[in-house]
Amino acid sequence: MINQTLRDKLSDAYMAAIPIVTLNFFWFICSLPIVTIIPATAALFYATNRLAHGKPADWHTFYEGLRLYFRRSWLWGLLNVVVIAVLVSNFVYYGHIDAQWASVAGALIIVFSVIWLSLQIYTFPLLIEQEHPHLRLALRNSVVLLIRRPFFTLGAVVLILVLAIFSTVVIFPAWFFVTASVCTYLANLATLNSIAKVNGTKPTTEPEPSEFPLEGSE
Numbered sequence: 506m507i508n509q510t511l512r513d514k515l516s517d518a519y520m521a522a523i524p525i526v527t528l529n530f531f532w533f534i535c536s537l538p539i540v541t542i543i544p545a546t547a548a549l550f551y552a553t554n555r556l557a558h559g560k561p562a563d564w565h566t567f568y569e570g571l572r573l574y575f576r577r578s579w580l581w582g583l584l585n586v587v588v589i590a591v592l593v594s595n596f597v598y599y600g601h602i603d604a605q606w607a608s609v610a611g612a613l614i615i616v617f618s619v620i621w622l623s624l625q626i627y628t629f630p631l632l633i634e635q636e637h638p639h640l641r642l643a644l645r646n647s648v649v650l651l652i653r654r655p656f657f658t659l660g661a662v663v664l665i666l667v668l669a670i671f672s673t674v675v676i677f678p679a680w681f682f683v684t685a686s687v688c689t690y691l692a693n694l695a696t697l698n699s700i701a702k703v704n705g706t707k708p709t710t711e712p713e714p715s716e717f718p719l720e721g722s723e
Contacts, residue, residue, distance in 0.1 A: 522683075524562050528552045529686035531567045543582030547574040550629045550689045557693035574632070580640050581629060592618050623651055623658050626665070630696035650699045657702075661695040 528549060535545035551570025555562040596614045599607045627647040632638050651658050665688050672684040 524556060525553075525686045525690065526682050527563060528567055529681070529683050531564050532685050533681050535571070544571055544575045544578045546685070546689070547571070547578030547581070547629060549685060550574075550693065551633055553686055553690040554630060554633045554693045556690055557697055574638075577632065577638055577640060578629075581632070584640070585625065588621055592621070619662075620651070623662050624648065626658060626661050626692045627651070627696050627699065630693045633693075634696070634700070650696070650703060653703050654699050657699065658695070661691065665691055 532545050532549040535548070536542040548567045548570035551574060552562040552566040555566055592614055596611055596618075599611045599614070624644065624647040627650050628640075628643050631643040631646050631650075632640060635643065668691075669684065669688060672679040
């Protein structure tokens with residue numbers, strides 16, 4: 506009986522891993538030109554969002570996400586590029602100044618970097634959850650979720666960072682097969698969980714963006 510239960514669980518895990526690996530493969534192929542990594546990542550967020558809702562996802566889903574969020578993904582991606590560039594350049598600049606105030610400024614930049622990274626756990630998944638996608642609204646709602654659930658958000662960020670760093674340093678080929686899909690899947694799960702907690706409801710398998718009160722508070 507125990508062996509049968511174990512076999513069933515292993516079988517379920519194997520079946521659940523198939524779309525994760527498939528979607529990661531398409532993300533990797535689409536990201537090879539480098540300049541396409543932003544829309545490819547958006548498509549991966551979209552496909553793993555379906556998985557997080559308990560729905561099936563395959564390469565058709567990936568392509569659908571690529572088509573639906575191609576333009577908005579560039580707005581989101583370029584915003585991140587600009588913010589990261591500003592943060593890194595300022596951190597390097599203040600790092601070369603031998604003064605106490607410069608150390609304080611560097612510490613504040615680190616804090617802001619952590620906050621920005623935490624917001625990105627929610628931003629694109631929230632964009633997908635919206636009935637009428639709007640990046641500014643997704644960012645604002647990300648701030649709401651971060652404020653309401655700071656420790657949960659920090660835990661999700663740490664988990665995803667540990668996974669990404671471990672894959673990069675120890676088993677880099679994992680990026681070809683599972684890492685990107687698992688990271689976006691976890692971000693979607695964290696977003697759905699936080700929405701449910703903030704709204705006082707249980708996470709559902711069906712998205713109902715029109716009933717998402719954070720969106721309607723613009």
